[in-house]
Amino acid sequence: MKAEKPSASERVITFAQAINEALAEEMRRDPKVFIIGEDVAEAGTPFKVLSGLVKEFGKERVIDSPISEAGIAGVSVGAAMTGMRPVVDIMFGDFATLVMDQMVNQAAKTHYMSGGKLKVPMVMRTTLGAARRSAAQHSQSLHAWFSHIPGLKVVLPSTPYDAKGLLKTAIRDDNPVVFFEDKMMYTQKGIVPEGDYTIPFGVADVKRAGKDITLVATSSMVEVSLKAAEILQPLGISAEVIDVRTTVPLDKETLIASVKKTSRAIVVDEGYERYGVTAEIASVIADGAFYYLDAPVKRIGAMHVPVPFSPVLEDQTVPTPETVAETAKKLCGKM
Amino acid sequence: MKAEKPSASERVITFAQAINEALAEEMRRDPKVFIIGEDVAEAGTPFKVLSGLVKEFGKERVIDSPISEAGIAGVSVGAAMTGMRPVVDIMFGDFATLVMDQMVNQAAKTHYMSGGKLKVPMVMRTTLGAARRSAAQHSQSLHAWFSHIPGLKVVLPSTPYDAKGLLKTAIRDDNPVVFFEDKMMYTQKGIVPEGDYTIPFGVADVKRAGKDITLVATSSMVEVSLKAAEILQPLGISAEVIDVRTTVPLDKETLIASVKKTSRAIVVDEGYERYGVTAEIASVIADGAFYYLDAPVKRIGAMHVPVPFSPVLEDQTVPTPETVAETAKKLCGKM
Amino acid sequence: MAKAPKIKKAPAAVAAKVDDELLLRFYRQMLKIRLFEEQVNQLYLGAKMPGLAHLYIGQEAVAVGVCEALRADDYITSTHRGHGHCLAKGAAADKMFAELLGKVDGYCRGKGGSMHIADQERGNLGANAIVGGSAGIATGAAMSAKMRGTDQVAVCFFGEGALGQGLLYECMNMASLWKLPVIYLCENNLYNEYTHYSETTAGTIEGRAQAFGIPSETIEGQDVELVYRTATKLIERARRGEGPSFFVCNTYRFHGHHVGDIDRAYYRPKKEEQEWKERRDPVKLLADKLVRSEIVDRKFLAKTEEEIGGEIKAGADFALSAPYPDPEEVEQHIYAE
Amino acid sequence: MAKAPKIKKAPAAVAAKVDDELLLRFYRQMLKIRLFEEQVNQLYLGAKMPGLAHLYIGQEAVAVGVCEALRADDYITSTHRGHGHCLAKGAAADKMFAELLGKVDGYCRGKGGSMHIADQERGNLGANAIVGGSAGIATGAAMSAKMRGTDQVAVCFFGEGALGQGLLYECMNMASLWKLPVIYLCENNLYNEYTHYSETTAGTIEGRAQAFGIPSETIEGQDVELVYRTATKLIERARRGEGPSFFVCNTYRFHGHHVGDIDRAYYRPKKEEQEWKERRDPVKLLADKLVRSEIVDRKFLAKTEEEIGGEIKAGADFALSAPYPDPEEVEQHIYAE
């Protein structure tokens, strides 16, 4: 758990700035690192996450590409196999549909298929999350697809601090890493140390200690779960909130240990609920903590519908602190 | 459960012939149905599944396409939106990586995004399953990806009988349906009635009744589970084997009812184990039958590695009757 | 509806008369798009519209020139910048505004919004938020028309940025092989979002189609008559079963990439914007022509504008007061029954 | 290694001498591929090889002519029909056979097999079982070479069937925009599996590259000297930083699509096969030339064949007796440490 209030020495920046800083520091450290994507240079992406990088590193290392997601993923695989460390920007997670062959049949399998001879040290940065009135093709959270594929690592930062530390780890990793950023989180502020630090993959973060129920969350749903915990507090329900940080590798031990203690769990994630990451995490817990569970492990994902445009409809599709708290209350027999 | 021995009146054909017959009957019934794919006409696909269809229906309805998976999926979406009922052939399930945008962002969402005005009645036929010494890019079972997407239906026949009946249902469905055929099953024989019959989606098939443990399986793993049940029988373990037939829609009721009876369950599927369909089905069971479970629900999927070429390695990656039986024995405390 | 224009020219030119009416109709349609989009911008600025919208202002002559050459039962597929295509194909402003506001009276019951407007009764198979994503749909619609033995034609609208998507080439190859009645309509407005197309587009645009044996035309897309005449030629060709064609219309978007894109100087010069707005505004150009050739006078145009403005205003008011969908609708239409 | 050929020509032609040796080297390399593939077929027929393989027999002049013009540190990407490319780039037959048999001594420790052979020490970034799947890898390798400031070149081998994959066009566009040192090498052997390419390929093959401003050459791919000369020209161009090129070699696969494809009459005429085998066999053509121009005699060729045959036989024996990987290896190399 990180302190709420920054001390004098602590610096507060946005999630977007944390990503930007991680990239800048890594590009200074290692000339092999470069960025490629649509409108990444002068525009700094539509989300302005990369603003200024082209000024420092030039158009040769912050490369504006044609609108060719498969192509830029593909050239990144080839560049990674031959000594570079590309960071490819896929603007909306929904466009991941276009890069699956390059990421799954090429990037993910090359090291294994070559008997360990070839490596593909690349990072694919993309976004997830609905609630921006962007409708069904600009609102998906498709991290479950990548999490399903051996050879890929999947990262889902939930704070500016984690964003910087995890992105640095991703860039230094010798494997293809898919890095999901919540569009709604870009303007969120948090304490982020200047200078270098990394956060290891596969280490979940206990955001809040509790004893009655464990809320396991990813990315955008960590904040939602923390708010749910606040709602539950006065009702005498002490919720432990854990951010898995990376779905691959998954820190099973921390999750199972927590649920052995609390005996109850809810897994919250913004991907479609069915056949999504909540299913894997819930069954890992249901298996590992079976003899300690007082109630079934519950899952809360995005409503299983294409994300609708109309606000009155879209707002129903994303888990909220209230829906999580309601489920928790039922699970704890408080209603 | 279907009888083992065909009676005089009963006809035995292969899985491939059953698929072929379903297509032929539907194409005779409905002039709107057509087939498009690579080497589907004279060649009848590399698996010879479509042999002869071009003779009866001509090259206008059995269309040889360029090697353009995204393109043929795309034109199928457009043809389906405008009055036709395409059946698009994606030779290897691994090539599904190339059609995700057309199937997921277009086909699956069109009906919803148009407020119910447009329909996309198409079937994407493809394959799954390893163990053919075809290595990492020709051996995947990627049905979990499609099962995750609202708007798609996902079918996994496990017998020639089901193949014919389910494919006819798929072709008559007004939604995009992804139909997975196990490459190894094409030559498997079974009783298949001549003429018309359909099998509804969302109705699991109890292949074998049992009382000690429920083996829930898909596609290629149904046979494996039935064999495991044979191994368990003499050990005094009575296994119920259920074929889910369709992962979307999923027949939760039948699965949960069975496990409430047996108190133990193993979910077996040939997709990668992590974040695969076993996770969803296992958590549905762990939730729905929570108070009846005597042991954690176990999952057995393909080993979580890119499928290796070397036989000594590949053979370890696919669940076998022995591995399923071993897990079942442990679960039943028989070792 | 404005009363028929006073024809000041000698009754001699009877054939021309039709043209005059057609030109006037073009004008009304283009003006409707212009005013519709200006209203959309107002709704956005007034925080009345959820999300963003990509305005078609500046490109009106393309959608109108092409759609006026199509039949009601012909198909079009559209893009994220699709309001103009939708209106030009015959959609009503009020139901479009309702869709943009997420209201139940919208063409998609509020579920699609700006980037997914579809109006299949008039052959509009939908806007598409995936750049190039409709190439397959348009090509498949053409394939379907051919298989069903109708003489329908499909027009695939896309921006020059979609030339970066491989799907387009896969589809053009099939369309050419099978002589499908589809027209690939590339609206080259010079920018892919915030990047000039010359930085993303190697070789030539026409060559992209010629490589597949598809004939191609490139014209000034701000001249609605020229667009109409060229479109008519290519559409008739497709209807005759002579196959696909590729049609590049050079044009320009007067506003930002989307309504929120205000500071554009870093990616395109103010001077360029001014020149296009002053010298190559398709609506202004047509208005001048109508007056110059004495088909109508300024007063008439003012009246027309007033009248269409009223229609737009009424449409927006209708949408603003229209109800949102019933919350239960969120789980409807996932699957067709 | 066969002792140097007796040069019967007048010592006058000194420059030619180099050519003679080079021609002989081409011959040895092409023959090695031919005999390797025949051995692969035998292993299949003898049920000694798991799975299938796509033989390169008939196309030897392409891989050899191109790879002989490359440096050891240049890159190639290959296809499902990749044995010839791998050998031509310098791989050893024994380790290749071991890979094909799934043995631990194979180039990929038996994990890749025929369709995934890779030999990065010699710049072979791997065969690929996804048609067109390596377009991005080759283009990215060229991009990397340029960024790292080396003068390495990348050659992307693919069959004409890969012209159906959109990825190729996305990559050619970038290669042209950024002047990347990559050569797109299309081996047109007339068939996509069991379908003649004319049924799947609209327009022209060269046009596919020219559309992106990429210069293109089409030649008879059975003439190894012509392939070598043309490749040298395009490779030097790329090395000089003048950008990508597209190189079409017309060729033919003498065997089936894969070793199991025996009955081919339904998709290609026996007569066509015969004509190619008799008149356009690249190995035979080169042998005849070597003898005709008196560089070597038949006896020498027979000796060479015997010698290479021995190497192939030894390689196959090595592979047959090599061990399978340790079962534990199945979970190794999923991730790089």
Ligand SMILES: Cc1ncc(C[n+]2csc(CCOP(=O)(O)OP(=O)(O)O)c2C)c(N)n1
């Ligand atoms: C596949 C895909 N990649 C990226 C985007 C993000 N995006 C939306 S519009 C756009 C630019 C499109 O330019 P163009 O096709 O010329 O159309 P215009 O906006 O100029 O009308 C981009 C990159 C997208 N919607 N889809």
Ligand SMILES: Cc1ncc(C[n+]2csc(CCOP(=O)(O)OP(=O)(O)O)c2C)c(N)n1
């Ligand atoms: C994306 C993809 N689609 C389909 C296939 C199945 N397939 C394997 S080889 C082949 C034909 C390839 O033809 P070509 O590219 O001309 O190569 P050739 O076999 O003639 O050497 C096909 C369709 C594949 N491997 N990958």
Ligand SMILES: [Mg+2]
């Ligand atoms: Mg544009």
Ligand SMILES: [Mg+2]
């Ligand atoms: Mg070929």
